[in-house]
Amino acid sequence: MKVLISIIVLVLLIGCSGGNELPFERSAITDYIEEKGYTIISYEGPSSSYELTKEKLTQLPYMMYWGLQSVDPADYIGKTINSEKFIVTKHPLANGKVDVYVYEVDGKPFGGTSYPHGDTADGGYWSLEGKTLEELQPKSFQEWRESWVVKYTDN
Numbered sequence: 001m002k003v004l005i006s007i008i009v010l011v012l013l014i015g016c017s018g019g020n021e022l023p024f025e026r027s028a029i030t031d032y033i034e035e036k037g038y039t040i041i042s043y044e045g046p047s048s049s050y051e052l053t054k055e056k057l058t059q060l061p062y063m064m065y066w067g068l069q070s071v072d073p074a075d076y077i078g079k080t081i082n083s084e085k086f087i088v089t090k091h092p093l094a095n096g097k098v099d100v101y102v103y104e105v106d107g108k109p110f111g112g113t114s115y116p117h118g119d120t121a122d123g124g125y126w127s128l129e130g131k132t133l134e135e136l137q138p139k140s141f142q143e144w145r146e147s148w149v150v151k152y153t154d155n
Helices: 003-018 022-034 062-067 141-152
Strands: 039-051 082-087 099-105 108-116
Touching: 022 039, 022 082, 022 099, 022 108, 062 141
Parallel strands: none
Antiparallel strands: 039 082, 082 099, 099 108
């Protein structure tokens, strides 16, 4: 009977520990977030993983995600993009919690997106720093979209 109780306690402890701890190799991502001045509340785990293609860059939501980045998407075509989700505070997008999605390739973070935590409204896109596409691009949305699609469409 004692053995059975010990096994049950061990299973419960294993099941309740470890939560969403960030693997050691992801420390570059946490450093990247903290360098921006954000405080990490929790690591929510991997969000997505995909190969970046020109076709993806001309389709929603990828067009918007990549339009918010300070890097040239062409440098990442053909590479596997991984997105890791965190909940942070001290973010310019909101006074409370903010969901941040950090993009990385081969363990090296380079950008991402953010979203007010718990906000269920669709349609909002913000950079990792909480800026909109209109704040980051020198053109009107329509002009930006047209030139973006031309740039990433195979002819």
